[in-house]
Amino acid sequence: MNLSIKNIFRIFVDFIEVVVISSLVFAFVYFFVGQLLRITGDSMVPTFKDGEQIIAEKISIKFKDLERGEILIFNHPQNNSRLLIKRVIALPGEKVNLINGKVLINGSEILEPYLQPTTQTFGMKIIKDEAEFNVPEDSYILMGDNREQSADSREFGPVKKDMIIGRAFLVFYPLDSIRGLR
DSSP: OOOHEEEHHHHHHHHHHHHHHHHHHHHHIIIEEEEEEEEEEEETTTSSSSTEEEEOSGGGGSSSSSOTTTTEEEEETEEEEEEEEEEEEETTTTTEETTTEEEEEEEEEEETSSSSSOOOOOOOOSSTTTEEOOOOOTEEEEEEEEGGGGOHHHHHHOOOOOGEEEEEEEESSSSOOOOOOO
16 A cells, blocks of 8 residues: 555656646747747738737847848837737838838838738828838837738837847648748
8 A cells, every 4th residue: 555655646746747847848938939829900911810820939039130021029019018910111220211102111112022912001100101210220110911900110110129029930720821931
């Protein structure tokens, strides 16, 4: 009987050890490597649909410069508890103009093949039509792909680098929509 109690105790201790180690590994991955997120809303249509689930990779933003066209996850500038997903449109130090529904960076129209062909980009509260906007150092202009349905940098202004959580890496759900991103 005594041997049986020792075995049960050993199994219990082993179980607790597995739970603690698994929790620590999960926490490390969640906070430092990647994060699972669910897309809510239509601001990134056609790239993402409402309800799709993605993985955001967090490591490379510390070591690799952000590039125009990348899809980022970041803390909302006016509500830090809310995460947003948008695309990098302009980099630090660049000049942004919205003219005739087009985005111009430093005077040249940018190509945006990820947008629907009829999409036009119009100004809002911060970045206005036909008014040059200078992107501050260490900040980025981020916009949704569905410009008519997106509250983005045009509305809330530039996003500071320290507010960026990670890069969109993979759509993993629904299963028939699995795909890598960029």
